Amino acid sequence: MGGVIEVDYPVMSPGTCFICTGGPSPDRRWFDTLIDVWKKGRFYICSMCVENLADLLDLNPNQQLVDKIEQMEVENERGKRALAVLSSLRVDFGALDLDSPVGEVVPTEGIKGAKESASK
Numbered sequence: 001m002g003g004v005i006e007v008d009y010p011v012m013s014p015g016t017c018f019i020c021t022g023g024p025s026p027d028r029r030w031f032d033t034l035i036d037v038w039k040k041g042r043f044y045i046c047s048m049c050v051e052n053l054a055d056l057l058d059l060n061p062n063q064q065l066v067d068k069i070e071q072m073e074v075e076n077e078r079g080k081r082a083l084a085v086l087s088s089l090r091v092d093f094g095a096l097d098l099d100s101p102v103g104e105v106v107p108t109e110g111i112k113g114a115k116e117s118a119s120k
């Protein structure tokens, strides 16, 4: 498609899109393939048909944006759930009274025995 150029509107016969046969309208852009088809005229393609072709090839930037937004929404939802879990953990830690003594450290028998033999 190296020969395709964008034009303001399809000036040569038949003056319509070769695919959808639509004529010039302000909401479309026009592409001239520079190909003349015998008895049919110049092979123009309108932007609507280009977008349809792009959809078929998964090349539509709008669709890619929609896909990206959907992916981000999934990640955002995952993040919200993770935050909720973290918040609940924070509440659980808050319920613990970390300032009160848990109990005295009791030396093991081995250390106790070593201290007793050292004091003798």
Ligand SMILES: [Zn+2]
Binding pocket: 017, 018, 019, 020, 021, 022, 045, 046, 047, 048, 049, 050
């Ligand atoms: Zn068209």
